[in-house]
Amino acid sequence: MSVVTSGRYTFPNYNLVFFIFLQLGLHSVEGVWPLPQSITSSPERYPLNPQAFYFTYGSQSAAQEGCSVLDEAFKRYFSLIFPDYSSGYGFLRFSVDKPFTVQVSVGRNDCDSYPDEDSSEQYTLSVSAGQAYLKAETVWGALRGLETFSQLVYQEDFGSYYVNKTEIEDFPRFQFRGILLDTSRHYLPVQAILKTLDAMAFSKFNVFHWHIVDDPSFPYQSRTFPDLSAKGAFHPMTHIYTQLDVRRVISYARMRGIRVLPEFDSPGHTQSWGKGQSDLLTPCYSGSTPSGTFGPVNPILPSTYKFMATLFKEVSSVFPDSYIHLGGDEVNFSCWKSNPDVRAFMLKMGFGADFTKLEAYYMENIVNLTAALNRTSIVWQDVFDYHERIPKDTVLHIWKGVPASYEAELRAITKAGYRVLLAAPWYINHISYGQDWRNYYTVQPLNFSGTEEQKKLVIGGEVCMWGEYVDATNLTPRLWPRASAAAERLWSDEKQTSDVDKAFPRLKDFRCELLRYFSFSDNAHGIPITHHRTLFYEVCLTYTDASVSLRLQAGYPGRASLCRTLQTRVPRCLIITDHVTFLSI
């Protein structure tokens, strides 16, 4: 390649400029993440003009204008589809005058409901000249289809938007696709939770498992027991979730088709509860005298169950989801063993020296409390491992990778007829070097020996972000796009997504979309949009002479226009090329 150097400015030849065009023009029309069950697309493509682009309700749709979930989604997706236009970069003249309409039809008017365990998320999407038809049974399915449509749109050739002729039939492989955030070990500001909900919707996650309290802090501000947060939160005013905060999270999640599953883990992991609720925790003994420290919830006192009944009654009134997570993991027996009253209770109940029976007794009572509130319980696998008598509709949550494999646990739990949720292979708070998303991607949740009936009991999986070393400063880069690997495993057909290397370029494209969102939403990653505009301006000045011929070919009127279009391109994808992703040594 010839380069002429003249003073401070450099004039490369046309090859370089054309190379850039090629990069801009490159777009995979199958770049939807997670991969739809069935997608066919053709090279035929249609220009989209943000000034003549409309979302409408189909005339036969059960939901019509006024349906808050879809009305808001239309606004949201308009901004996501046309970021340049919506963010003030929309100074381009779009020459396309033909309107394009996305017509959305749903079979049920569930606009005012909450998504639940039985909600259909199925949709079909048909994109043709001038219009797209999106059909779904529920508004939640329509949300999934809108997300897919937004990922089909791309920008090319100086900022024009396009979508290709496409037919999609899609539905999730698993009903439960969750992300756990732990707001006890570090407090997460509500804004960080909302941002996570946005990103979850991009990957079609549909459950936010809110591990809201634990040993280190109790940030949930209870209406009935305000001392729990007043004394048990890291800070009684700033590091809490008020009722308003919780409502805001639930509402924000609903608008994105995401359920909010609260976890109030007991009898272990409750040190922070004890600060605001006396006599709740077991007094530990050193020999024959209380040591002054406390252990798990005290399972022998009637007051414990009275407290729990009241608390869970409140919880079930605050959180609309039909599931409540009751925890039940990692109960340390040493304090119970040290306490003479507990030992006496064990004798009386005939538990001998088997404290798993005491734990079983406790959990059985708690599960029954929530069953009485018409709620389905989820508990960690420990509860199953101890063979408690628990209602058959309880969901077991697998978190242990060792010593037993999670495959063996899947087999055992489903054989016993319980529904099960898999988290063990997706502990995303774990850190390592390199592309560990591949490990998350290659999980085969149904790869255990069992009948078809057993496999149907696997309701889904969950990505867990435990909070020991995670707060608002590092949550986002640790969570995304790694969690998206699990999202595709839980949504898409396993056979079509068995090749991790084939997934890689698609995930890179998807990361680009995520970064674009995070950059626009609050410039969270320091991606210097304005700086890049400056950079491009300088580049334009430098390359003027070389691009004259090119501009003439493309019918552009002058340098200023070329520069503007180049600038406009930057925020969309160019700032986030493949190279900043996943590099290994």
Place this chain on the structure above:
Amino acid sequence: MSVVTSGRYTFPNYNLVFFIFLQLGLHSVEGVWPLPQSITSSPERYPLNPQAFYFTYGSQSAAQEGCSVLDEAFKRYFSLIFPDYSSGYGFLRFSVDKPFTVQVSVGRNDCDSYPDEDSSEQYTLSVSAGQAYLKAETVWGALRGLETFSQLVYQEDFGSYYVNKTEIEDFPRFQFRGILLDTSRHYLPVQAILKTLDAMAFSKFNVFHWHIVDDPSFPYQSRTFPDLSAKGAFHPMTHIYTQLDVRRVISYARMRGIRVLPEFDSPGHTQSWGKGQSDLLTPCYSGSTPSGTFGPVNPILPSTYKFMATLFKEVSSVFPDSYIHLGGDEVNFSCWKSNPDVRAFMLKMGFGADFTKLEAYYMENIVNLTAALNRTSIVWQDVFDYHERIPKDTVLHIWKGVPASYEAELRAITKAGYRVLLAAPWYINHISYGQDWRNYYTVQPLNFSGTEEQKKLVIGGEVCMWGEYVDATNLTPRLWPRASAAAERLWSDEKQTSDVDKAFPRLKDFRCELLRYFSFSDNAHGIPITHHRTLFYEVCLTYTDASVSLRLQAGYPGRASLCRTLQTRVPRCLIITDHVTFLSI
């Protein structure tokens, strides 16, 4: 504590409110990081009113108004000292009318120069009623003193600012306190570099070691060899540093008293160079034919040295610092060995089969090239380990922790009379769980057996952030506050800072300051300032009745005022309490 519950609102008693006051009022006047060499402070404190707060030049100061470094620093530190006032939260009525003046005097007018290896950073700071005197030999020392002063100011009691009576004498223990950023393995936007420079100034780092190119990419846009970035960068237009970018970084660094040390590492780590400069790299052979791959820079061609002379001539004209880093690490000999021309050259030169001699030959030539440009070379320790003949003023840079300890290397290099820079214990890109800052903090750079003369040859240390897994999305949370641990080791007296547990609360306070900066600068961490304002507003509404008596005591006119002051407090420190830091399981 009694709590009255009434419907949806909760009214805690006064204890809770007073508890919060206690937290607000808690301030360590010795909370300067890194710790000054000598600091005495008294409980006597002076209120500061942003509307009557001034920076001025002392009448005897060699620098006066018009000194860009200090003029800009005065503006910058005003905003840092009074964030509420500067960020639009300044709707408080400050009742303090007495002015407070910080009078700055420097011995030399070095306003238009660059900080260099000999720049004094010593300063004295004396804070008394109505005024502070800051004296330094150079403007760079004055910058350090302004940073210290800004850290002495704190907010209390509904937003008032205070500074305590204080006397400080301060100077750095080591002259060279650097941070390496690697912009080749992942491109870092200029904005991310500038943000890092800001944070460096807060910790009194004074050298930005710009590892600007390496194997993966060549983002430096050379005036003389534009093909190097056009073909060797990840992207020829977006992922480069133009001459303007470089000037911007150097200027931004100068304003903060930070040197910019460029590294152009060779002969290894140069794969990206080969894309834009043919015949620069050694053709590797497979048997008797070229394999099509390339190895390190070809050390046997005169054209290589001609190219390097031209490149380094440009580099020395672009980067004003008297040091240039030449790399020289990790040269893989296998390609050289495979090449028959290289082998013939070895024979001719009498190097036998010892390829370290060939590397020595190459590095000697490169070091001599830069010496001819009147620049001091820094090279990685490999160059010393191979016993090359290198000029005595070359600085050796220790990066290897194993197999030999860095202590042994410190001893050997200083015994040979070379100056040395320590990086090995501060490879901050390494990840682990828990408080690894303790490891960075407890390094003892002079803890090797050697004479006093030898110890003087240790010019400082450097925190290295290699870029394999770091880009703009995770740079900041990975770098801060961990790097600050090394900053104190390199600035402060070792005896006064030998207790890592005593350092912990100070580092936590300092992290709070860092977060405040990052939150304000671009909300990079999603700390929801506006949300917290909402939260406080709600809290205020909720707590109204309980706070009536309190407001009367404090002389505040009403609820609205209380709410405003509480809101005003939030951005400063309350949102970033100790609890979000360093938590372990």
